[in-house]
Amino acid sequence: MRIMTDLVLETSNLTRFFGEKCAVYRLNLKVPKGVVYGFLGPNGAGKSTTLRMVVGCLRPTYGKIKVFGLNVFSDRVKVMEKLGYLPEKPVAYPYMTPMDFLVYMGRLSGLTRKEAVEKARELLDFVGLGRLAYSKVNTLSAGERQRLGFAQALINEPEFLVLDEPTSNLDPVGRFDILNKVRRLAEEKGLTVLISSHVIPEVERVSDYVGIINNGLLVVQGRISDLIAEEEDEYLLEVSDSKKLLERLRKEDYVIEVRARDHKSVYLKVDLNKSKALWLTLPKILAEEKLALYGFRPIGDPLERLFLRRLGVAR
Numbered sequence: 001m002r003i004m005t006d007l008v009l010e011t012s013n014l015t016r017f018f019g020e021k022c023a024v025y026r027l028n029l030k031v032p033k034g035v036v037y038g039f040l041g042p043n044g045a046g047k048s049t050t051l052r053m054v055v056g057c058l059r060p061t062y063g064k065i066k067v068f069g070l071n072v073f074s075d076r077v078k079v080m081e082k083l084g085y086l087p088e089k090p091v092a093y094p095y096m097t098p099m100d101f102l103v104y105m106g107r108l109s110g111l112t113r114k115e116a117v118e119k120a121r122e123l124l125d126f127v128g129l130g131r132l133a134y135s136k137v138n139t140l141s142a143g144e145r146q147r148l149g150f151a152q153a154l155i156n157e158p159e160f161l162v163l164d165e166p167t168s169n170l171d172p173v174g175r176f177d178i179l180n181k182v183r184r185l186a187e188e189k190g191l192t193v194l195i196s197s198h199v200i201p202e203v204e205r206v207s208d209y210v211g212i213i214n215n216g217l218l219v220v221q222g223r224i225s226d227l228i229a230e231e232e233d234e235y236l237l238e239v240s241d242s243k244k245l246l247e248r249l250r251k252e253d254y255v256i257e258v259r260a261r262d263h264k265s266v267y268l269k270v271d272l273n274k275s276k277a278l279w280l281t282l283p284k285i286l287a288e289e290k291l292a293l294y295g296f297r298p299i300g301d302p303l304e305r306l307f308l309r310r311l312g313v314a315r
């Protein structure tokens with residue numbers, strides 16, 4: 001019997017030692033189809049080692065990797081057809097031009113010369129390298145090479161895109177641009193993307209799922225909206241009369257702390273175990289007290305807090 005799976009990537013007990021050093025230990029990654037999965041962790045956590053194994057460039061010490069249900073090593077050709085990979089340090093032949101390089105890579109992936117040229121043009125424009133199409137690769141900046149690597153990862157129209165810190169050499173505008181493109185590929189073309197980063201807001205901006213790795217161990221994994229819902233406990237409310245709201249909220253048992261910041265804004269900290277009651281009682285309180293609600297937002301960055309907490313840096 002074939003078991004249907006909607007996981008594009010599934011690893012079980014994925015482990016890699018370098019000599020005595022354990023870089024990745026018993027990782028069980030699950031990347032559902034069609035999502036952007038942010039693989040977050042500090043430098044040296046094991047991100048690149050994991051991604052190199054996932055794309056079949058590095059043998060695990062033990063553990064299994066399934067991509068589209070296939071074994072990355074024994075079904076190599078089939079997997080490679082569907083996979084695009086931007087390595088941490090993208091390589092391109094220094095004396096080739098970006099155009100030549102992409103055409104060459106396109107030919108290797110089975111395109112005719114004409115198809116490869118068309119695809120290369122389209123991708124160079126897409127990644128913002130159109131004007132450098134005929135410069136030599138060795139004259140490109142690190143950021144431009146990264147963009148070229150991004151284009152190369154897309155040349156075979158992959159269904160699963162693996163990007164190892166694709167923005168590490170880019171300036172803030174470039175980062176924003178590439179991340180938007182990643183998001184668009186996922187939303188418009190249905191690509192599944194696994195993207196590593198050590199920058200929390202970046203992951204937050206593009207990803208639906210997150211996996212946090214530290215010292216080779218996966219410390220948490222899941223849908224970001226679910227994970228941060230468990231972290232949000234501080235809010236700022238803006239209302240027409242903060243005193244009235246304050247008096248009512250003081251009586252609620254899910255409230256840990258509440259105070260007025262000024263006559264229109266209220267700081268609220270809730271007990272996460274009871275916070276469901278907040279969503280039920282707050283509308284009632286506002287209606288009964290005839291209060292207008294101008295703003296309601298969580299304070300701080302819940303994903304950052306989750307990250308720091310799981311790494312044992314914060315409470």
Ligand SMILES: Nc1ncnc2c1ncn2[C@@H]1O[C@H](COP(=O)(O)OP(=O)(O)O)[C@@H](O)[C@H]1O
Nearest residue numbers: 018021023041042043044045046047048049050
């Ligand atoms: N080829 C290698 N030989 C020895 N140690 C390695 C090798 N590659 C990675 N490591 C070690 O494995 C750990 C994880 O590295 P890496 O996967 O590159 O982390 P990240 O990408 O999260 O920064 C680090 O301690 C690194 O020094």
Ligand SMILES: [Mg+2]
Nearest residue numbers: 047048049088
């Ligand atoms: Mg790395």
